[in-house]
Each structure stands twice: as C-alpha cells, then as structure tokens.
Amino acid sequence: MGILAHVDAGKTSLTERLLYAAGVIDAVGRVDDGSTTTDSMELERRRGITIRSAVVSFELGDLTVNLIDTPGHSDFIAEVERALSVLDGAVLVISAVEGVQVQTRLLMRTLTRLRIPTLLFVNKIDRMGARYDELLADIARLLTPSAVPMGAVRDLGTRAAQYEEFPLVHKGLGEALAERNDSFLASYLDDTLTSADYRRELFEQVRHLQVHPVYFGSAMTGVGVPEVIDGIREWLPRATDLPGDPLQAAVFKVERGPAGEKIASARIFAGELHARQVVDVHRVAASYEAKPTSIRVFERGATTPVDAAEAGRIVALRGLKEIQIGDQIGTAVARDGHFFAPPTLETMVRPVHGADRTKLFLALQQLAEQDPLIQVRKNEEISVSLYGEVQKEVIAALLDSEYGLAVSFSETTPIHVERPIGIGSAQREMGDPGNLWAAAVGFQVSPAPVGSGLDYRLEVELGGLPRAFHTAIEETVRQTLLQGLFGWEVVDCRVELIRTGYSSPVTVAADFRRLVPLVLMQALQEAGTRVQEPVNHFELDLPSDAVSPVLGKLAEAGATVQDTTVGQGTARFAGSIPAGRVHTFETQLPGLTHGEGILLTTFDAFRPVSGVPPTHPRTDGNPLNQKQYLLHLNQA
Incomplete structure (x- = not known):
C-alpha cells in the first residue's frame, strides 16, 4: 500500500504511527526533528519533506503490509508515479486545517484512474482551525462524491480532540452503500441486513472504488490511528499474487549503496525469484539476461537476506548492473505507464569549479538512474529536466553531499517537442557516396496520432537481417529522435524501416548505429517538423x-x-x-x-509555437551535416 498526500499533510507522521503500532519502532519520530524512519536523506530531515520513496514492511495482525511512503511535493511527482505502479491500495492523507489542496486533487484523480482502492485519513483534528462538516463538503465537491465518514470528532480543533467511530450498522453508511447496489438497497428497505452484510458490501464497494471510507485523527497524538489501522486491515484488498505462476516483477526504484553498487527495489507480482538465478529483464525495445547476486526482503522495518522471495513481496536486489527503473523481470506484462506528464522544464547545471565538469556529468548520470526523468544531456552545457524549482535545491544538495560538487543553475526554461508535418523518405545503399559503413538502410517518416509517441514499424522481412542488427537499428532510431530538426525530441512519429542490407561477415551492429542517424534525419528533413x-x-x-x-x-x-x-x-x-x-x-x-x-x-x-521556433543545442554532432557528424563520431 502507499501513503500519499499534499506536502505537510502528515503522511510521514502517519507512517511513524503505523510503525509504532506494529512494534517496529520504540518511539514515534517527528518530521520537525528529522527523526523519522522513512526520511533518511539529510535534505529530507532538514527540509521536513519526503523526496525519495521509502519502503518499510511490518505486520498488522495477520496482515503483512509493504508500505511505500511517497513524496508530497509536486516537484517529485515522478517518485509517486513509480510507487503507484506497484500498489494494491492506498491511504490519502488530508489536513483538517488546510483541507483539499492542489496535490490532493491530482493524486485522487490518478488513484481513481488507476483503479487503486483508497481510504481517506483527515489528519490534524487537534489543530486550531480544523474542520469537519465543511471539509467533508469540500471532499465531496473537489475529490470524490463517494466519500463516507466512518466516525465523528469531539472537541474539534483543540488538544483534547477525540475521534469516535460510528457503529458499522448506521444510517449514513447504509444509505451510501444502498445508492450503489440495488440488491443491497432492497434489503436495506426491508430492514433485513446484518453487520456481516454491511461488512461484506463495504469491502466490495471499496475494492471497486464505489466508496472511500473517511477517518479522522491526529498522527501526532495517535488519535484515530487504531481505527484507520482497522480500516486498512478490513477494507483494502489483500494481494492475490500466486507463487506458482511464472516470475513477474517490476522495478520501481534504483539507488546506490555505500560502495557505489546499484540496489533495485522491485515488487514481485507472481512466481518466485531466487538469488543467483538467471532471469530475463525487459524494457522498451530491448531485453537481456541478468543474475541478482543477492536478494533482501523488507520486513519489520528493515531488510533481511533470503535465498528466494515469492509473489507479494517487495525486494531489494543487488548485482544487476544494467537495471533501470521500469524494467520488468521474468515475464513482460503490458502495464500502464506515465500516469503523470513528463517534466516540461529544463535548466543548465554548471560546476562552480570548471575542472569538475566531467565529474558533474557522471554524477548527474548516476542521479538519473534514481530518477530517469531528469534526462541529463551534454553539449557545450549540461542540462537536466525538471518539474519545478524545488528540484534544483534537491539536485544541488545531492551533488554536494554525495559527490562533493558545488553547482549553479541557469534560469528554468520550457522543454519543447517537434511533430512531423509531412511524409519523407531516405535510404542509402552499401557503396553509395558518403556511406562509409558496410550497411544499407532506408526509412519513411510520417505523422502519427497525437499521444502515440514513436510508432516503429518493419516494412522489410524480419528474417532478412540478423536480430542483433534489427535491435541496433530500432535502438538507434529511438535515440536519434530525441533530437529533431530544431534539436527537440520528436514525438507522435511513425517510422517505417523500408530497406536493409548487410555483408556477412564484414558488417557489425556498429555500422547500423552510425548510419541510421544520417538516413533517418534526411527522411525527417523531407517530412518537416513543427x-x-x-x-x-x-x-x-x-x-x-x-x-x-x-x-x-x-x-x-x-x-x-x-x-x-x-x-x-x-x-x-x-x-x-x-x-x-x-x-x-x-x-x-x-x-x-x-x-x-x-x-x-x-x-x-x-x-x-507562433513565430520563430526556438532551437535546442544538439548533442549528437548534427546528422543533418555529414562532415560535422563524422567529426563528432571521431571525437567520440
């Protein structure tokens, strides 16, 4: 499950209360004191915000909970997206004082779209200005009309505030459930329902997102927390992963350990994963084999080494040198991706000391492993993608604390894209003037529907070329289109491979990787982009x-x-x-x-864009200019 909220609503404090109730910690940490369990980064403790998702596992009675504490600030929405991809259920925290905020609405909208059953926890009922009736009205108006309060608050807005849970069988809940189920309505009108009927119907309606139970309390004092724990155990659906099925796991976080080694956090959806077992790893347009050297499972607030982990577990994997966020281990399964928009802002990062430029680029590449949407680019300047200004502070703090680098940033500017506006084609044969490689390739480029990304198609026989060469061509096509005619990424583009040729045993994959950008950009130039x-x-x-x-x-x-x-x-x-x-x-x-x-x-x-289109500095040597491109290849 995940705990989500607008920044400062109290989700990390609620996490601390859950860990304390489960016996994982002996004392409840405070965000203001920097003593919480899940905020481990120095900047998180200093700023009192969550920046990186943190996993912690604990037991609530007979229920094992793998809890993911997610960032609340909108600049770190990509972290939230990755956590959402592995959730069975969620608790959305709302402040009783500040109420429904910008990020709260965005998160609720996304949880609904992804069909994730969600409980609402209204925090800070002991704070001056806390609201009940007015806040429930805001929740119904701004978040969801299917929110159902599970109790009332006494002495609201004072230190003596208490939460009093309604009996399960009561008029308000009965009417809410009856609105959404005709058979339940008939029994409700006949007054033949038992508490077991209410319990069963509420569970089903929560599971199908027809209702969202609302709890009130204070994470600081612990008021209302036992009731929300019961709600988690009673109403959120439990994982139904099957250990006997083929292995299926998804990587949602990558970080580096003390020795610089990669550590990948993954949710196992089905099957079993064994240490030192060779597994298939899949990502867009590529797959490879890998072998985790060690597996640790999250339990009782820590991680424990195991020889194997089964479905339902979240694991930390070492030894996967090429692993990336979003990779699937075992069987590849189509999953919804990018629940939030990618970053639309960009800034240049400069080392305070010029000699640190190479070190800076390598450090940013390592940070991009933890957050792929940073998208580090290097030409005369080094640029990164952003969601907002707070990310600058985080990047600067990480570079300083982890790499000893002091940096400055340029003014943030928007990231543009290019879309094809016509149809263009180009091809080069082996032996053609200007073709220096033992390969032949041809492409046709045309517009694709808005939102479709890159539609790559083969219009040649698959068996006419070794598979490794096809892989090299497609990977290079995707890489090349990151910079279009004006230097921006090309989107909503259909690329058809219409010609291939090679000479065995002379041709190698590198021949295609070097030739493809020249031919593809020639076809794109003929098509034109806006x-x-x-x-x-x-x-x-x-x-x-x-x-x-x-x-x-x-x-x-x-x-x-x-x-x-x-x-x-x-x-x-x-x-x-x-x-x-x-x-x-x-x-x-x-x-x-x-x-x-x-x-x-x-x-x-x-x-x-109206007027003169803005350009973006190139990092690929400009395949539109063959002499410049060849010089770039030689320098590389």
Whole structure:
C-alpha cells in the first residue's frame, strides 16, 4: 500500500504511527526533528519533506503490509508515479486545517484512474482551525462524491480532540452503500441486513472504488490511528499474487549503496525469484539476461537476506548492473505507464569549479538512474529536466553531499517537442557516396496520432537481417529522435524501416548505429517538423475582489481563460497557460489574492509555437551535416 498526500499533510507522521503500532519502532519520530524512519536523506530531515520513496514492511495482525511512503511535493511527482505502479491500495492523507489542496486533487484523480482502492485519513483534528462538516463538503465537491465518514470528532480543533467511530450498522453508511447496489438497497428497505452484510458490501464497494471510507485523527497524538489501522486491515484488498505462476516483477526504484553498487527495489507480482538465478529483464525495445547476486526482503522495518522471495513481496536486489527503473523481470506484462506528464522544464547545471565538469556529468548520470526523468544531456552545457524549482535545491544538495560538487543553475526554461508535418523518405545503399559503413538502410517518416509517441514499424522481412542488427537499428532510431530538426525530441512519429542490407561477415551492429542517424534525419528533413510548446490546464480559486488584477496577470502570462464562475465572495477560473509561465504567475498569486488563491495546474498538451521556433543545442554532432557528424563520431 502507499501513503500519499499534499506536502505537510502528515503522511510521514502517519507512517511513524503505523510503525509504532506494529512494534517496529520504540518511539514515534517527528518530521520537525528529522527523526523519522522513512526520511533518511539529510535534505529530507532538514527540509521536513519526503523526496525519495521509502519502503518499510511490518505486520498488522495477520496482515503483512509493504508500505511505500511517497513524496508530497509536486516537484517529485515522478517518485509517486513509480510507487503507484506497484500498489494494491492506498491511504490519502488530508489536513483538517488546510483541507483539499492542489496535490490532493491530482493524486485522487490518478488513484481513481488507476483503479487503486483508497481510504481517506483527515489528519490534524487537534489543530486550531480544523474542520469537519465543511471539509467533508469540500471532499465531496473537489475529490470524490463517494466519500463516507466512518466516525465523528469531539472537541474539534483543540488538544483534547477525540475521534469516535460510528457503529458499522448506521444510517449514513447504509444509505451510501444502498445508492450503489440495488440488491443491497432492497434489503436495506426491508430492514433485513446484518453487520456481516454491511461488512461484506463495504469491502466490495471499496475494492471497486464505489466508496472511500473517511477517518479522522491526529498522527501526532495517535488519535484515530487504531481505527484507520482497522480500516486498512478490513477494507483494502489483500494481494492475490500466486507463487506458482511464472516470475513477474517490476522495478520501481534504483539507488546506490555505500560502495557505489546499484540496489533495485522491485515488487514481485507472481512466481518466485531466487538469488543467483538467471532471469530475463525487459524494457522498451530491448531485453537481456541478468543474475541478482543477492536478494533482501523488507520486513519489520528493515531488510533481511533470503535465498528466494515469492509473489507479494517487495525486494531489494543487488548485482544487476544494467537495471533501470521500469524494467520488468521474468515475464513482460503490458502495464500502464506515465500516469503523470513528463517534466516540461529544463535548466543548465554548471560546476562552480570548471575542472569538475566531467565529474558533474557522471554524477548527474548516476542521479538519473534514481530518477530517469531528469534526462541529463551534454553539449557545450549540461542540462537536466525538471518539474519545478524545488528540484534544483534537491539536485544541488545531492551533488554536494554525495559527490562533493558545488553547482549553479541557469534560469528554468520550457522543454519543447517537434511533430512531423509531412511524409519523407531516405535510404542509402552499401557503396553509395558518403556511406562509409558496410550497411544499407532506408526509412519513411510520417505523422502519427497525437499521444502515440514513436510508432516503429518493419516494412522489410524480419528474417532478412540478423536480430542483433534489427535491435541496433530500432535502438538507434529511438535515440536519434530525441533530437529533431530544431534539436527537440520528436514525438507522435511513425517510422517505417523500408530497406536493409548487410555483408556477412564484414558488417557489425556498429555500422547500423552510425548510419541510421544520417538516413533517418534526411527522411525527417523531407517530412518537416513543427515545434510545439507545453501548455498546462489550470483551475484557479480566488476571492472575487482579486478578479481584475489576476485576469491582468493571466493575460501577461499568455493564458487563455475558458471558463469563469463567480459566486458570493469567490470566483473560479479555468483555462490554459504556457508551462514556462506557470512559475512566475504562481509567485505573483499570493500577493494578488491576499494569500487565498489556490492554483491547480496539470499538463494538458503541446501546441504549435507562433513565430520563430526556438532551437535546442544538439548533442549528437548534427546528422543533418555529414562532415560535422563524422567529426563528432571521431571525437567520440
């Protein structure tokens, strides 16, 4: 299960309470003191936020819980995405004071889309300003209309606040369950239902996301925590993984140990994984064999070495040198990917001491193993992708603490993409002028549907070329299209391989890897591309007296307001805004709205840039210029 929340709602404190209740720790750590179990990074302890997902396993009665504590700050949404891919259920934490916040809505929307059964825990009922009825109304309006309170709060907003759970058989729950099941409704009206009927129906409706039980409490004092523990045991579905099935596991986290070795965290969905067992590892367009040298399972707040781990476990694997986040071990299974949009911002990273440039690039590559969406690129400058400004601080702190590197950053800029606008083709035969390699290849490039990514197709006989050469061609196609005609990644592109040729035994895979960029970029140049900028959808709640100045700043930011609702004392806007302008507008919003403005932005789409398209520095030697490209290959 996962614990998710907007930053500062109290999910790490709730994790501490669960560990204490399970007997894993002797005292409850405090986020403010930097003494929590799952926040192990120095920056996490100093800032009081979770940056890297942490796994901890414990027992709640007869139930083994593998708990993943996820970041709450929106800049680390990629960490949350990777955790979501392995969850059976979740607890979404909401502050009784701050209420439903921007990140809360995004997380609930994603949990619903992924069909993950979820309980809601309203924390901080002992804090001044805590709300109950008003907050339940906000949850129904902003999160889900199927939230069902499981109890009430006495002395709300005081240190004496207590949570009193309703009896299972009560009118509110009965009506909520009856709304969603006609047969239950008939029995409810006949007054023939027992507590067992309520228990069975609530479990089924939670499992199918028809209702979301809501608990109230205080993670700091422990009030309400026993009730939410019972809720976890009673209502969240237990894993049904089968040890006898073929091995199926997914890697959701990669970090490095004290000696620099890779440690991969993986969820085993089916079968058994043995140490020193040769297994197949699958990723997009590639697969290979590997052998974990050691397996550790998470249990009772620590990890324990084992010879084998079976379905349902989360394991830490060593010895997999090539492993990456998202790799599947054993049998490859189609899984939904990228529940959140990829980062749309970029910054240049520069070492304070120029001689550290090579060391900096290698360090960033290692950090990218832990967060692949950083996407490190190197040309005259070294750039990384970002979700927001807080990530800069995290990257700087990690480089300083783990690698002894001091760095500075350039201003953050938006990441654009390119889309093909026509059809183009190109091919080169062995012996053609300018073809220096023992290989022949041809491509046709055309637009693909929006959102489809790269659609790579073979229009040649698969058996006409050794499989290793086909693999080299496809991998190089994917790598080449990371930089289009203007230097941006090419998306929504169909690439058809229309010609291949080789000379045995002279040809090697490297011949295709060097030739493909020249031919593919020639075909892309004939097709043409259009540069597009990232645009976010926004929802904005604000006081009605702030409407005029906010509309002015939205216009300055290039935003388009598509929907306006003005009520008594409040207003709501919805529309679109260029992603590169969001941060500036966000910093202006508190001053314009007396600190009461709430802005929710989510990536919407890429839209054509008006005017002169921006370019991005190349790192591939520019295959559009053969002399420059060959010089780049020689230098490499």
